[in-house]
Amino acid sequence: MTLSGLIVMIGSYLLVAVLMIFCFFKVLTNPQSTLKEHAPLEIDTHDEDPPFD
């Protein structure tokens, strides 16, 4: 393995590992909202009215 290969490999591992540790640290230390709220259905598909009985 060449020196440049070693640098690229370790650099890639470090980059990904550090980013992952940072993300999980933030996720695990931030409490999440418990609010569950759904707005009323507001879809209007502009289709023609279905033939109601």
Added chain:
Amino acid sequence: MSANDKCNTGEAWGSRFGVIIAVAGSAVGLGNFLRFPGQVAANGGGAFMVPYFICFILVGIPICWAEWTMGRYGGRHGFNSVPGIFSVLWRHPLSKYFGALGLLIPIVIYMYYVYIESWCLAYAWYYLNGDLDLGRNPAVYGAFFSQFTGMEAHGSVFKDGIKPVFWFFCITFLINFYFIYRGLTRGIETFCKYAIPLLIIAAVVVAFRVLTLPEQPIPKPWQTVLPAVISQDQWQNLQKLALNPQTLPAELKEQVEKSIAAYLDHQLKSADTQIAQENVLVPPAGFAKTEAAYALAMAEIRSAQQGNAYRIWLEKAKDALDQEAKLALRALEKEALQADKNNSAEHQAKIHTQRLVYFSKLSLEPVDQLAATLASVNGADRFGNFNALVLRSAALEVAELPRNVSNGLGYMWNPDFEKLKDPAVWLAAAGQIFFSLSVGFGVILTYASYLKRDDDVVLSGLTASVTNEFCEVCLGGLVAIPATFIFLGTALTMEAVAGSTFGLGFNTLPTVFAGMPDGRWYGALWFMLLFLAAITSSLSMLQPAIAFLEEGFGLKRRGSVAALGLMTLSGALLVVYFSGNAVALSTMDDWIGTVGIFLLATIEVIVFSWVLGVDKGLDEANRGSDLLIPKAFRFVFKYITPAFLLVILGSWLVQSLPAKIEAVRSQPEVLLIVIYLVISLIFLVLMVSLAGENWRRKCIFEQEEV
């Protein structure tokens, strides 16, 4: 009950960690452990990581964030299915029909993915009970794989009694539907919470084993081993053929291949591994199995009387070249393989000139004289310059490095920055990021729709993506290629990298485990790891359709699971039946697993950036977020990501579409699969239309109630 509740099934994730791990589970799949290492090794080694990380930032992350945001937005408006989510994102009667793609893609990919998943389960099982101890010949595993999966011919899985693969397929199919039936939290989330950590532990154990392997001896060439494993008569006939001046290289190639195939077939049927352990026959690989290489082999046999001058020259060259020169020569041979693929004579000529430069630096006999020591062969002129052939074969042998961990890692990671000038490398990086993150499937849209109103999407999306990257770069990069190099050497690693993902996973790696101390247990662990990676992905592919059936038609879980089970079983049985050369599988993968997901991802990004509006989209993404999307991404979302996707899609269409259309025209089974896909799409469009009417009815009832 409000209209919204009638639409929304009311399911939600149990925890934030649960949704992240479920999305990561959806992304982590076979591609992380088998496709990624091959892509790195084939596209400039470590240099590949430059476009890879750039594409991660410019393509992967933006699409992820867009999907998470749009999914949560749709969920807030009462929808969990892609057609429903599209309806609220883009208020147009046609929008929900685009969402039909978000149903078709995961359903069809599931149809063939579940079959591949069952191979992983079967291999893990066979390793555990010792049935996969077939010696150290890659071709034996190739033959086993072909027989086992039914790749020999269509219908072979059901010929002469049902083959075991079918029962593994049934078990895998049922396991998937069992967890889907249990629901989002008790099924998918709970399974992924255990499976992902287990998978990571298994990968770390296998990687540790690979990294602590001792250096392996270089086996003798096949020409030396063949006389020991075939009958004396067969060997004498081959020698006669090689010495006959009228013999063409193609004739010798045919006879040698027949002899090797007969031996491997006998070994496979008799399961006699003793001969295989004593005489490791590594069949010709890469350039060595071309007709040109057989022309050289004939020349070498005929010139043997001249004191084996060619072999002596090779030994001297091996000693004279340092490691750096050998690495450079190996890089040249990788390029030569690529030039073969592209049929580029001009490129081959350039490579020959560079080889001459390397060899001329050695104080050895000039190559012209070396070529002259080899007798000419009838028909060799067909392969071009004979000197170039001699040099190519010599370079491959001379460039062989000691088979240790350092060189194994080097094979994958040594960078060739020149490759960055090649647009194909950038396309490969974008493709890898795209396939790896499971974007464009419609899965993240559905998963994110179960989030709560102000749940974070930016940090969660990034965390899920980075977890996938960890499995891919940090773990996937440590096993397949280094282990293959250590046990099989340069030529076979080159061939494995240039070949299919299946070849590397199911033919090459079992050979590696066969040579490894306690390989049986590591093999079992490896395939169990692949099975876990695959099942966390396949589970996610079922949820979009389940969500659609429940909210579009008011089906209960039992009904939706039964309906989807029948739907997916019909396609999966097509994949199992049309298994010859994996025709059904590759056709579905080409049209849906490649074109389909690029198309859906492009639609999603355009809807997010242009229809919903990039400012509104980013405001929506940042609401409740623990991490704000940088403002610079506004430009990326609006221009760069869609442009990237369109370029990749366009280049695929230019490069591969004519061949795919030709396959549809010339192969009836391919046509049949394409018709099946078209019918499935039409069926889903009709279902979306019916679901749209149901939603509209509910909306009218809601207004009347008010």
